[in-house]
Amino acid sequence: MLFDLGDTSTLSARELIRVSHVFVSHAHMDHIAGFERLLRLRLHRPLPLTLLGPPGFADQMQSRLGGYSWNLLCETSVDFRMTVQVFDGAQIVEVAEFAAREQFARRDLAVPELPRGAVCSEAEFEISAAALDHGIPSLAFAFRQRQRFNVWRSALDTLGLPVGHWIDEAKQALRDELPDDHMIAVPGTEPVPLGLLRAQVFERKPGQHFAYVTDAADTSANRARIIALARGADQLFIEAPFLHADKDVAQATRHLTARAAGEIAHIAGVRRVTPFHYSARYGADVAKLANEVSAAFNCK
Template sequence: MGDSRGGAARELVVLGTASQVPTRTRAHNGYFLRWDRAGFLFDPGEGTQRQLTHARVPASAITHICLTHSHGDHTFGLPGVLQRMVLDGARHEVTLAYPAEAEAYVDLLVRLAGPPAGLALRRLPCGPGVAVDAGTWRLVADRLDHRVPALGWRVQEADSRRVLPERLAAVGVSGPDVRRLLEEGSVRVGERVVTAEEVTVPRRGQAFAFVMDTRPCAGALRLAEGVDVLVCESTFLTPDAELARDYRHCTGRQAAELAAAAGARRLVLTHFSQRYGEDVGVFAAEAAQVFPGAVAARDLDRFALPARRR
């Protein structure tokens, strides 16, 4: 998966890739997922407002903010983002989703923002399950294994069907009849009834998973199952696997093992400890031993979602 600078309809914009301590080249966490008309901001750490500016992503593009847990490197940027959304002219409803156990902490962050006058903010304390059902897609949460209550997130597009033009031509369906066939399920052509199943094939919906600050666990595996893109923390490298276990984080290899076990198509690594310096290539190299093609994200990288599976 290469970088994309063309403003794809569905893309991941990486705003920050540091863990607890930012570095000269890595800001605190922040990830923006552009999903058609929806915009998901995951874990806005300190400096997210500035990183949005560098990435040329207007705060008004955010429709959903999803927090995995209450640690500051994943949340301290929230008040500034909320204020910036007002300045950028956001007039739509914004959903703020977070673990229900973090209610008091989130309340404090929102109050630090003003609260931002003029912003229609819907707070959504969550547990495992479907958090938002928009019809064509769902936002799903599942439990992670960290030192505080934590949730991972999955954006799942509904399955649909893809029209095959050659089959339409073969049965003589064209013009307005195509739309009627898809909406009603069948259409009469002369003496025969053509069904939608005859001229379409199933198309699996795209899926994206965000797994942050956790040891390997069942919830992470469920979130990552069959996704097109998995964003996964890899705070440590394998020589420090005991530290990863004790602090409830993943190594690069464990992130790759998760992606492989879940059947993910792409793996983007992030949340790198400052102890390893500025070269994040070592994380990609470790993960690639298990999951070839794993990418270690850098601040302001962009990744287009791969084409839907046929």
């Protein structure tokens, strides 16, 4: 999964080939310009790709695809499909599919049924979003793992159990809170009661929670939405493009200051904050921005 798709130069082709979902805050160029490289790598591979963005995003992606000639694609081409979803701040309201075999002609699909605020819901995690005011809507995201189960490797060895897919099935059974006498099939050995695995092999941990916030004006409505997404997060990634001394520029371009980012992280009670999206105006002097975030975050 990727959160925004700007400069992908730090990602290898191997990594990009494995991406299934891209959550895009908004379509300013520095958040989506990496799409071309991703598409070029994925075009002849069948793994589907889902992109989600704010209102207008499906039309924007359709326009981007329309900027190329696809005459060499036909019904025998690799079945690569790209789905573009639009989130309006409360729910997904539009879904468009673009298939390589159809030369990326747009096909509108039914919208998925998800809880309010959710953009992706899987057995192991949920991703929710909020629309922030950046002059245009800019989406912020929170990733919440439902529950984590660590595996004690030494316990597997003691019980003579191999590593394999059955571990995922057992984790799902634990997540579903199935009874101790529920039997788990393990290849090459007798089925094992879930209770034994629960007691000896798996350790239940609270799920990880992180939030990603960028390109948002410092308004009380934005602060409230960011804090709701990030409250108690293990990790908050938040933009800190301008110093408080340059707050007029921040205000004019609808961005947070580093001090505002630190204050928000502090109020949300996150465990760690990682600032990013530094303005080029500070050159090599970006430590000033990080220091301003830290000072506001760590203030008592």
